[in-house]
Amino acid sequence: MSILLLAGSPSLSSRSTRLLHHVGERLATLGHRYSKLHVLDLPAQALLQADFNNADIKLAQQQVRDAEAVVISTPVYKAAYSGVLKAFLDLLPQDGLAGKLVLPLATGGSQSHMLALDYALRPVLSALGAKHVLPSIYATEAQIVWDAEKGLAIESGIAQRVTEGVEHLSANLHTLRRASVSSSTEFTPVPFAQVRCSV
Numbered sequence: 001m002s003i004l005l006l007a008g009s010p011s012l013s014s015r016s017t018r019l020l021h022h023v024g025e026r027l028a029t030l031g032h033r034y035s036k037l038h039v040l041d042l043p044a045q046a047l048l049q050a051d052f053n054n055a056d057i058k059l060a061q062q063q064v065r066d067a068e069a070v071v072i073s074t075p076v077y078k079a080a081y082s083g084v085l086k087a088f089l090d091l092l093p094q095d096g097l098a099g100k101l102v103l104p105l106a107t108g109g110s111q112s113h114m115l116a117l118d119y120a121l122r123p124v125l126s127a128l129g130a131k132h133v134l135p136s137i138y139a140t141e142a143q144i145v146w147d148a149e150k151g152l153a154i155e156s157g158i159a160q161r162v163t164e165g166v167e168h169l170s171a172n173l174h175t176l177r178r179a180s181v182s183s184s185t186e187f188t189p190v191p192f193a194q195v196r197c198s199v
């Protein structure tokens, strides 16, 4: 059981995906394991034709199923999230995110659509049964700068949101695990009629 990093950008040099990987590295420093899934690596025809039986799509669905938590990143496109991310989410079962924690991330050209995750993506995540959708992290292009030599530069306000998001996800994951352990080890009352005395 681990965390899935789901990248929703169709771009090969994606800012939102770099932010996602940064969040993954931060979670790893807190001892969490993660795996990655990029929608742009999935077969385009299967996504467009909503081919639930495609082998690669089935593998991706399994990755989602196996995750306790999903960190989803997307660019803002036309005041919403990317169409290719929606094409993949459409291929998840109705309760595909049931019981899972979700941390949404997005990058956009300006602050104008900073609520796109809350009014466009969050309802879809809830419809897929997400147990707890954590506060979203939104950054503009100016706040997340990639340099091949220096790496990713994150503006301090966003860096603080990332720290809060990572700690929030980590704490909730520990709570979720404790709850699942205690419910699995909880005493199940045995009806008196079934009590057998071994004398």
Ligand SMILES: Cc1cc2nc3c(=O)[nH]c(=O)nc-3n(C[C@H](O)[C@H](O)[C@H](O)COP(=O)(O)O)c2cc1C
Residues within 6 Å of the ligand: 009, 010, 011, 013, 014, 015, 016, 017, 074, 075, 076, 077, 078, 079, 080, 107, 108, 109, 110, 111, 112, 113, 140, 141
């Ligand atoms: C097709 C397209 C539509 C876009 N629409 C918006 C938009 O509505 N609002 C916005 O703030 N930025 C918009 N942008 C800018 C992207 O959200 C921004 O460049 C983002 O950082 C790209 O993320 P990526 O590098 O992870 O793909 C758009 C970019 C493209 C290519």
